[in-house]
Amino acid sequence: MSETKKYTFKDFKSDQEVRWCPGCGDTAILNSIQKAMAEMNIAKEDFAIISGIGCSSRFPYYMDTYGFHGIHGRAGVIASGVKTANPKLSVWQITGDGDALAIGGNHFIHEIRRNIDLNVVLFNNEIYGLTKGQYSPTSEYGLKTKTSPFGTIEKPFNPGELVIGAGGTFFARGIDNNVRENQALFMEVEKHKGISIVEILQNCVIFNDGVFGYITDKKEKLDRQLFVEHGKPMIYGKEKDKGLVLEKGKLKIVKIGEDGITKDDILIHDANELSPILHYQLASLKAPEFPVVLGIIRSVELTTYDEAVHAQIEAIKAQSKIKCMDDLLHSGATWEVE
Amino acid sequence: MSETKKYTFKDFKSDQEVRWCPGCGDTAILNSIQKAMAEMNIAKEDFAIISGIGCSSRFPYYMDTYGFHGIHGRAGVIASGVKTANPKLSVWQITGDGDALAIGGNHFIHEIRRNIDLNVVLFNNEIYGLTKGQYSPTSEYGLKTKTSPFGTIEKPFNPGELVIGAGGTFFARGIDNNVRENQALFMEVEKHKGISIVEILQNCVIFNDGVFGYITDKKEKLDRQLFVEHGKPMIYGKEKDKGLVLEKGKLKIVKIGEDGITKDDILIHDANELSPILHYQLASLKAPEFPVVLGIIRSVELTTYDEAVHAQIEAIKAQSKIKCMDDLLHSGATWEVE
Amino acid sequence: MSKKKAIIEKDHVVIKFSGDSGDGMQLTGTQFSETSALMGNTVSTFPDYPAEIRAPKGTVGGVSGFQLHIGHEEVNTPGDFADILVAMNPAALKANLRWIKDGGIIIVDKDSFTKRNLDKAGWDKNPLEGEYLIHYKVIAAPITSLTQVACKDLDLKPNIVARSKNMFTLGMVYWLFSRELDFTKEFIETKFAKKPLIVEANKLVLSAGYNYALNLQLTRSYRVVRANISKGTYRNISGNTATAWGLLAAAEKSGLQMFLGSYPITPATEVLQEIANRKDLGAISFQAEDEIAGIATSIGAAFAGKFAATSTSGPGLALKNEAIGLAVITELPLVIVNVQRGGPSTGLPTKTEQSDLLQALYGRNGESPAVVIAASTPSNCFRYAYNSGKIALENMTPVILLTDGFLANGSRPWKIPKMSELPEIKHHIIEEEEDDDYQAYRRIGDSMIRKWAIPGTKGYEHRIGGLEKMEITGNVSYVPENHEVMTYQRKQKIEDIKKQIPAQTIDGKSEGDLLVVGWGGTYGHLVTAVHELREEGTDVSFTHFNYIFPLPENTEEVLSGFKKIIICEINDGQFLKYMRSSFPQFNYSQYNKIQGLPFSIVELKETIKNNL
Amino acid sequence: MSKKKAIIEKDHVVIKFSGDSGDGMQLTGTQFSETSALMGNTVSTFPDYPAEIRAPKGTVGGVSGFQLHIGHEEVNTPGDFADILVAMNPAALKANLRWIKDGGIIIVDKDSFTKRNLDKAGWDKNPLEGEYLIHYKVIAAPITSLTQVACKDLDLKPNIVARSKNMFTLGMVYWLFSRELDFTKEFIETKFAKKPLIVEANKLVLSAGYNYALNLQLTRSYRVVRANISKGTYRNISGNTATAWGLLAAAEKSGLQMFLGSYPITPATEVLQEIANRKDLGAISFQAEDEIAGIATSIGAAFAGKFAATSTSGPGLALKNEAIGLAVITELPLVIVNVQRGGPSTGLPTKTEQSDLLQALYGRNGESPAVVIAASTPSNCFRYAYNSGKIALENMTPVILLTDGFLANGSRPWKIPKMSELPEIKHHIIEEEEDDDYQAYRRIGDSMIRKWAIPGTKGYEHRIGGLEKMEITGNVSYVPENHEVMTYQRKQKIEDIKKQIPAQTIDGKSEGDLLVVGWGGTYGHLVTAVHELREEGTDVSFTHFNYIFPLPENTEEVLSGFKKIIICEINDGQFLKYMRSSFPQFNYSQYNKIQGLPFSIVELKETIKNNL
Ligand SMILES: Cc1ncc(C[n+]2csc(CCOP(=O)(O)OP(=O)(O)O)c2C)c(N)n1
């Protein structure tokens, strides 16, 4: 791997014109990733950005790094191949809610299970953008779309729940336009060893505009979003007076100052806890009863698959008598004809 | 649908010879399902048994019902098609850990998400039987198999966790040879409206013999298994003196009679609770630190997909002006040529 | 409207509306074509979308077009080159200049030719100035500003008003063709029923455009004489809608419920969308998690006794191949609609191609014969979808129906059929107590067709699956000779279908020097080229295939009358390969185009002449 | 061992060992074949497993067999019919009786012919009694009991002892062929190194069998004269192992790390297993969640600069088709191994067939050419796997390597090649600073090959993907003409490979009345049939194809020397279709067998004669 130099985010812009719809949340995410990468102290050639198919999956074309625009649903497996082949690369999987959770759902849970050290950015706009507006596995129950003219009758996945159900070691959530927060988030993602899944709530201005409006509403968002930080109490609200506590194992909202609750009663977020029970609950919280949790919800470290593959190879190499093909060809039962 | 008659389990035996290996756990499961079905008060012709490919997936051939031995991994989607087409049928999906969780993993999480009213029996032998002994997505970390001669380096799925992560409404666990318990379990499975996933720990005598030996050990099993029942305290152990309690939201084992613990302190199992937090924890418990939980861990009812499909059709039918193809053909802009 | 016009009579005219994606060109084109059809012309249309959802405004990549061809005799293609181009901005002019006939009319919105827009479109200087467009008749109207003027009395914001500028253009073109505005006014009233101000604005602007043209008498106007169209009720229909409706019709006719398991993919998505919209007809649409789930749920539904179909495009068909094999061996009825697009891989998803033919014929493991049928016009997608359903249900077999991006998105006026006049569709569902010695793989009579016993029917419990099965009983069998027997039974079943399909016809003499051969979506272009050549005195015959596998019984006979056969395809010669292996005795040549575009009449005529 | 034997010299002998799955017949057969090879005979073997993992003991369905053919000249098939059948129980006799030559020797374990076992095997009465087997020489030895006797002094339980009864049989057969026991004794010592008592038992029983035959002089014994085998070190190798090793060899030779993404499937699983075992050679095996993940991880690895392959069988290939298209358009090197089995659908998974040829050629959307190569003997799977790797790496293209169940499981002694003597393999990985105007799709020189810039290499950052790309730059392009250019570039790249493959050879005269044509796994049977016919005076030539697409440059020339060409395949005529469409001018006929079995020499000879 090569030496790194100081970059600016412009170094990560390719010569291709960005062709997302004006106002599409994808552009903001692109910016925050470019900014984050410029700071990562990783040589540009050591990034490999892998995507599937979808609006979001056009992403690699706009990055002046190695990139692979795959086929629909296969971003995760192409990325798994790249990372397993060369663990030294910083491999980013860019995927949509259709790409990762509809056709690519199986690869998604398996890459998580294997804990391959990938950085996965899931652009969740709760719709199929590129094919012009059909519902996706994350679309809200009842959503009317081109293929659900009378409303869907399917419960959506909550990506965070699925990640944890599959044994995920890292899950975070962000919102497209929070460029600064996301930039910081992506720095953490890169640092985490193991598979990191980041769900970004992304507004599709054309086919699902405003779907996150309730959460992002400028005036109300402090009451509707909860940014969690490891080691900090889970407090939110316009007045910073609301917080989470546990009651019989379940999360509950309390108000600081009411019923004798003080700041010290509020749960401290422990993203590094091995048990995912609390993380699961945080990922599950839904508006309007609860705030939507943003930030790093879970971040634990376990051996990664890519590491283990190469470690096993090195271990066996050291102990095997077979060192090259000629050895293998002559191993076992052979005989001479003279 | 036809009237039902009184059956015995023999009525469910087809004329095909059972060809599993002698001692294979599949045979016991077959027996318990046949016995359960005979009691279900459902006409034989109203059962459709759908499988994928694997040793376990040979199952339909041995049942004198409608049956479909599909292709590898597609049991869930074929079954989804059958049930959506005809919700009156009792549709059983028979699948293996490879069939459902390797190649069929995506269909598995999606049928759960949709909550199609299927009865899914997952024969989990933690190995690929039919292809003669490769590791599966549920194989224990480190297991040596034909494709992992030096031990696997992949974390296994816990099917229960995955079910809950995907939004499952029913999850239960059994052990192959517990024919009587399983028979009762399958009766409950049939009753549950929505998708029911039953994981049966199944011994493959040829390629993974004894993998559940620790749990099923005749002498120790009372200490290693915890049968949960809705509304009953979660007590187990040879002396019925161990039980589960919650501490800071996490399950913990306590001993009745020690540290002032009485029977009343033990958690009561609530399978019907909508929140899956406790169910997730119960499904996760692992030997040897914890007993393995058997029985119905989660059972809640939500609208099913198959129901909703037909309800929506009926609703639209009632309100639409288009009643037949001729209506449709003449709808919208048309003109006459005379 | 009383001024006298200089009217030019034309046999047919090609018009292309083009502008930014947001300029409403699709709607404008559709209105013009429906009005033309209503007034008795034949019409063929084709939209031309940008590859991006919303490419940057004002760029060439963001231009959306709608081409239409009207005639007084049958028109079979949207036309090669436009007589009239409407370009709402510089980019639209740039993108389409190469597609206008010499001497053609160009209508532009003069207001949009600003420095900024010229730059975005990549024009060095303003083409409206100087001699650049000297070979065309340019009508540079201040459309944007006149639209605002027309609405000045309405209480609407300028940006809302601006949205109706397409109506100004439409009005102008209506004047050029002496069209009436009523049909479009009615349309406006229905479409914006809940927004009376918008209705008002659109109607005002439409009339303003008409009057503008009228008053300026910008050019002489055209008349395309009424065609001699057969009596009946007509509608416009696109290929994808026709396909969906053909399937729905087959369901209704067979008395079965429709089930479509599918996953969205360009350019096939509208088939799913149409059927999802037809809950009123009892249709079940299952939007699956992927293409495999799409077909597998359909196979499940077929097992359960529904009329099942699945729809996709090339990459999706590749994913369905394994499951098609399951439908073959389980002998269940199933229609697989494949709307072809440019490949390989993701390729050119919004462009047309005929390159999935060999995949449809051979893309599966094992000896796995399935019927392959191809539609050839947007409207006959209805007939071939219907017939695919009929063949699937009557023969207990999967049928692959091939259409393509050109047919799918193109549209044609279509004489609405009466359901009662469509051929009957029988299915083989077995009734309770109909057969007291039912065996899953017993054949009906002399045929190779098995009965369809569906779950819920007492007494016919049985098991099917993907393993080879014993003849008659359907039990799993590894008996070597039985495998051969079953392989030939499956083959014979498909061959028997020859007797159910119409004989192949020849357009032109049945003997001669050259036979032009096509299949699927190229029909319109081929038939036009051949007819024009014949009118010009060139002796050439033409035959077009819709039934691909099996081929019509008289195919060999049809081919044998000619010294030379030229097979024309939008691919690298797939039908040619197939014909060569089926009838190696003939002298074939080939013409291929692989540009994501349909043929042009010009190139076809030249090619055919060169082959004589 | 001094008694004199009456020895019959034989050119070649076919022996089949058969018994219950648990009876160790595979091991017995392997030992006998290795010993025979060691003693200078040519050998060809084929195992015949039951379809079930453990079918019920004692049933016909549970019989496991191992057939081998030894000769003093080249033997190319495991033989049609057995000269000697070993049947360890009544079921094995039942299952194999139809495969013994008239007058052949049958060795049975008399002890196993109990009422219960006879019933299970479906014998009405004991075939050893009466005249039932009068046409054979039956040696009914009390194998079970003599095995116990031999071990009576060992401290082993009877059921453990019983497991070595296969050694008794092996001993008997060794005597029949005057074989030495040393090789097998050594084998036993290694295999059971940790269990000295078991070593002892097996060795005792082996000798006991030998001595039993010796003492009874049951029949005359055989000698198959040493073959004239070229000097060198030999080993036995099965097709699947040879395939895996061929890939590993290509990796080593090219200096790249091996990456195999795969999912288990019969009969291809051993390829994955072999490579999973080769961590010592640095091979990465990725057991994926399905076939799509198998190929897609490999495509990722190829992008990252590994020598990547994936392995599967027919249904799995169907699932990989979409991703193969991605490898085609991204022009990455990749080997796709497909071990064909009986289809359609799950079909006959444990049986052989050649019915994935058309799928390999055409099973993808779009114009999507990929190289297709077929191995033709178990051992030459090594060479063709190696060459597949070479062609993939040197041409930046996916290569599909076809083998089949017959090759995969069959084995042959094989002269071990020296790595240094294998042809060089170059790859196109670009070094840092090698090219200061790198463009992802610029072609190297006159070729259509692009350079391979892998992530981690400074200065060559670029993007590839499944959308059509602009020539040279590789940027996404919707330009119509460019699509045609790229389509033809991809086609040309494959055609250019013609120059890299050997000319097609003819076995026999290069002109004549009849040319027998085969491809892939039927080589052994075809060459044997043709040679026998020629020895019998029939003038017939033979050509066998390993390079399927592209075909060797001189193919047309080879075919043109004959009045008639007969194409013999284990399918319904797929290569025939392909040849007809490639060279329609020739007069083809066909011979096909679709029984999940290889050809028999007898049927081939008869067919060929009938075609003369
Ligand atoms: C095999 C295959 N199936 C279907 C498609 C069509 N397709 C392309 S993108 C897409 C869904 C995109 O949704 P998502 O992943 O959420 O991306 P978005 O466009 O919303 O960013 C679909 C269905 C395809 N290209 N390939």
Ligand SMILES: Cc1ncc(C[n+]2csc(CCOP(=O)(O)OP(=O)(O)O)c2C)c(N)n1
């Ligand atoms: C498309 C496809 N891929 C692979 C296979 C091979 N295959 C058959 S069964 C199986 C795994 C079986 O494992 P599991 O589902 O756990 O069933 P078990 O045999 O253990 O009951 C595999 C890999 C196949 N038949 N089809």
Ligand code: SF4
């Ligand atoms: S369609 Fe939606 S997701 Fe796609 S580019 Fe446009 S705004 Fe973004």
Ligand code: SF4
């Ligand atoms: S291989 Fe294992 S799972 Fe399969 S039948 Fe035998 S014991 Fe059962």
Ligand SMILES: [Mg+2]
């Ligand atoms: Mg999306």
Ligand SMILES: [Mg+2]
């Ligand atoms: Mg299993």
